[in-house]
Amino acid sequence: MKLAKTFRLLNCLLLAGGLLAATSYAQTAQEKGLEIAKERKARDLGWGDSTAEITMILRNAQGQESERKMRTKTLEIDNDGDKGLTIFDQPRDVNGTAFLNFSHATVPDDQWLYLPALKRVKRISSRNKSGPFMGSEFSFEDMSSFELEKYEFTYLRDETMNNMDMFVLEQKPVDKYSGYTKQVVWIDKEHYRPHKIEFYDRKNSLLKTLAISEYKLYLDKFWRPLRAEMYNEQNGKSTELITHNFEFRTGLKDTDFNKNTLKRAR
Numbered sequence: 001m002k003l004a005k006t007f008r009l010l011n012c013l014l015l016a017g018g019l020l021a022a023t024s025y026a027q028t029a030q031e032k033g034l035e036i037a038k039e040r041k042a043r044d045l046g047w048g049d050s051t052a053e054i055t056m057i058l059r060n061a062q063g064q065e066s067e068r069k070m071r072t073k074t075l076e077i078d079n080d081g082d083k084g085l086t087i088f089d090q091p092r093d094v095n096g097t098a099f100l101n102f103s104h105a106t107v108p109d110d111q112w113l114y115l116p117a118l119k120r121v122k123r124i125s126s127r128n129k130s131g132p133f134m135g136s137e138f139s140f141e142d143m144s145s146f147e148l149e150k151y152e153f154t155y156l157r158d159e160t161m162n163n164m165d166m167f168v169l170e171q172k173p174v175d176k177y178s179g180y181t182k183q184v185v186w187i188d189k190e191h192y193r194p195h196k197i198e199f200y201d202r203k204n205s206l207l208k209t210l211a212i213s214e215y216k217l218y219l220d221k222f223w224r225p226l227r228a229e230m231y232n233e234q235n236g237k238s239t240e241l242i243t244h245n246f247e248f249r250t251g252l253k254d255t256d257f258n259k260n261t262l263k264r265a266r
Contacts, residue, residue, distance in 0.1 A: 029154045029155045029156070030152070030153065030154050030155075032155035033153030033154045033155040033156075033169050033170070033171075034148075034153045036153070036155060036167050036169060036187060036192070037148055037151070037153045037169065037171070038148060039192050040146075040187060040192040040193075040194070041146065041147075041148055043191070043192050043221075044222060044223075045076075046076075046221075047076055047218075047219065047221075047222045047248055047249075048075075048076055048248065048249045049073070049074060049075045049076060049248070049249060049250055049251070049252035050072075050073075050074045050224075050246060050247060050248045050249075050250070051071065051072065051073050051074075051245075051246075051247050051250050051252070052071070052072050052243050052244070052245060052246045052247070053069070053070075053071050053072075053243070053244045053245045054069075054070050054071070054072060054241055054242065054243050054244070055067060055068070055069060055241070055242045055244070056068040056069075056070060056134075056136065056239060056240070056241055057239065057240040057241075057242070058135065058136060058237075058239055059237060059238045059239070059240070060236075060237055061235060061236030061237055067090075067091075068088060068090060068091065068094060068134075069088070069089045069090040070086055070087060070088045070089060071086070071087045071089065072084060072085065072086050072087075073085045073087075073252055073256065073257075074252075075252050075253075075254065075256070075257055079105075080103075080104055080105055081102070081103025081104045081105055081109065081144065081145045081147050082103050082145040083100075083101065083102050083103070083254070083257040084099075084100070084101040084103070084143070084145070084257075085098065085099070085100050085101075085256070085257055085265060086098065086099040086101075086143075087265050088134070094134070095116070096114075096116040096265075097113070097114060097115060097116060097134070098113070098114040098262045098263075098265040099111070099112070099113050099114075099133070099134075099143070100112045100113075100114075100257060100258075100259055100262055101143050101144065102257070103144045103145040103147060104147070105147040105148070105149040105150070106149050108126040108129075108175065108177070109126075109129070109144050110123075111123070111124035111129070111140055111143075112124065112259045112262060114262040114263055114265070119263070121259060121262050121263070124140050126175070126177045127177050128140070129141040129177065129178075129179070130177075130178070130179025130180075136230070136239040137208060137230040137231070137232045137237055137238055137239040138230050138239055138241075139179055141178060141179055141180075142210075142230070149174075150173060150174060150175065151171035151172060151173055151174065151183075152171070152172045152174060153169055153170070153171050154169065154170040154171075154172075155167065155168075155169055156168045156169060156170055156184070159186065161186055161195065161196065162195065164188045164189075164190070164195070165188065165189045165190075166186045166187060166188055166189065166195070167186075167187045167188075167189060168184065168185070168186055168187075169184070169185045169187065170182055170183070170184055170185075171183050171184075171185060179201065179202065180199050180200055180201065180202075180207070181200050181201065181202060181203075181204045182200045182204070183197055183198065183199050183200070184197070184198040184200075185197050185198075191215075191223055193212075193215055193223050193225075194212055195211075195212050195213070196209065196210065196211055196212065197209070197210040197212070198210075201234075205234075206233050206234075207232070207233060207234060208230055208231060208232050208233060209230075209231050209233060210228060210229070210230045210231075211228070211229045211231070212225045212227075212228045213225060213226075213227045213228075214226040214227040216246070218246060218248055219248055219249075222248070224243070224246055225243070226242065226243045226244075226246075227240070227241070227242055227243070228240070228241045229241075
């Protein structure tokens with residue numbers, strides 16, 4: 001009888017110990033969200049620099065289109081956000097307009113816009129980054145590089161989309177001047193690439209949806225989408241970016257990204 005009681009006591013102790021161990025090692029939704037985001041970032045380190053040609057298509061709520069041509073140059077910065085330069089070539093009314101972006105991980109981004117008609121460089125303040133970028137459905141905030149420190153992450157669920165297994169994460173901007181309360185991101189489990197992002201405004205209403213597609217592999221490691229469309233759920237307008245002629249490791253240097261040379265950007 002005593003032996004049976006001893007076995008029952010031992011089983012209870014083992015069960016309690018197992019539950020305690022399971023509890024101590026269980027990931028929270030925040031921990032899992034951050035882990036997925038870290039893996040996403042880790043898979044896109046080491047590309048150096050890149051250039052691309054982009055067609056921007058603006059569509060109003062009635063489906064009427066206008067088109068712009070631009071070029072981008074991007075420089076990867078260790079332990080901080082990337083630097084980017086966008087130069088508009090067409091049509092004539094935007095020719096020569098240039099946008100310089102210094103993304104940062106822990107402090108507000110630095111952004112400048114050169115407007116040829118005014119012949120001056122305009123700094124974009126932190127409070128105005130939710131404004132539209134060149135009349136598009138992308139904001140100045142959307143033009144920044146993805147940095148872990150910009151968000152608080154939460155894993156929401158697994159989901160299948162376009163025949164791919166996805167993680168669905170919520171990421172909340174930590175910047176008090178962000179135009180968004182949160183973003184919901186669909187990331188494929190195989191390559192950790194974002195395929196869809198929902199943006200929620202300051203009233204926590206769905207504002208925009210970004211669809212990202214036609215990924216292509218470069219340097220046997222780095223995936224880049226050739227098509228991205230931002231749809232405004234509240235006004236029916238959309239902006240599509242179609243990327244052509246991606247090139248990597250072209251020899252760009254930090255001196256190629258200088259606000260003092262924006263007027264001469266070509």
